[in-house]
Amino acid sequence: MPTPVEVGSIVGKTFRITWSDGHRSTCSWKALRLACPCAHCRGEWADGRTVDPSSIREDVHPMRIERVGAYALQPTWWDGHNTGLYTFHMLRFELCECAECTAARSARAAR
Ligand SMILES: [Zn+2]
Numbered sequence: 001m002p003t004p005v006e007v008g009s010i011v012g013k014t015f016r017i018t019w020s021d022g023h024r025s026t027c028s029w030k031a032l033r034l035a036c037p038c039a040h041c042r043g044e045w046a047d048g049r050t051v052d053p054s055s056i057r058e059d060v061h062p063m064r065i066e067r068v069g070a071y072a073l074q075p076t077w078w079d080g081h082n083t084g085l086y087t088f089h090m091l092r093f094e095l096c097e098c099a100e101c102t103a104a105r106s107a108r109a110a111r
């Protein structure tokens with residue numbers, strides 16, 4: 001499993017991670033916030049959605065991002081929400097929006 005060697009600035013337009021295998025991930029802050037895996041966000045919607053997209057501001061971004069052990073990142077969002085632990089696996093394989101991963105994901109979905 002690759003690990004992040006560099007995590008982009010929280011004031012950047014999107015979230016960026018450079019991985020130990022050289023892959024560069026990018027993900028919009030809003031998509032990242034919507035994917036919050038914490039029990040609170042997951043439990044809000046019975047149909048499996050996480051967070052109501054209309055409740056998240058377009059320009060949402062974190063105040064800081066901390067690394068949790070060797071497996072996750074924990075952002076503290078503008079609104080103080082910080083209970084979501086984003087595992088490296090999730091960031092790399094579910095949330096990465098780079099051209100390569102987007103193409104790979106839609107190829108999987110088309111099958
Ligand atoms: Zn949450």
Ligand SMILES: [Zn+2]
Nearest residue numbers: 025096098101
């Ligand atoms: Zn990617």
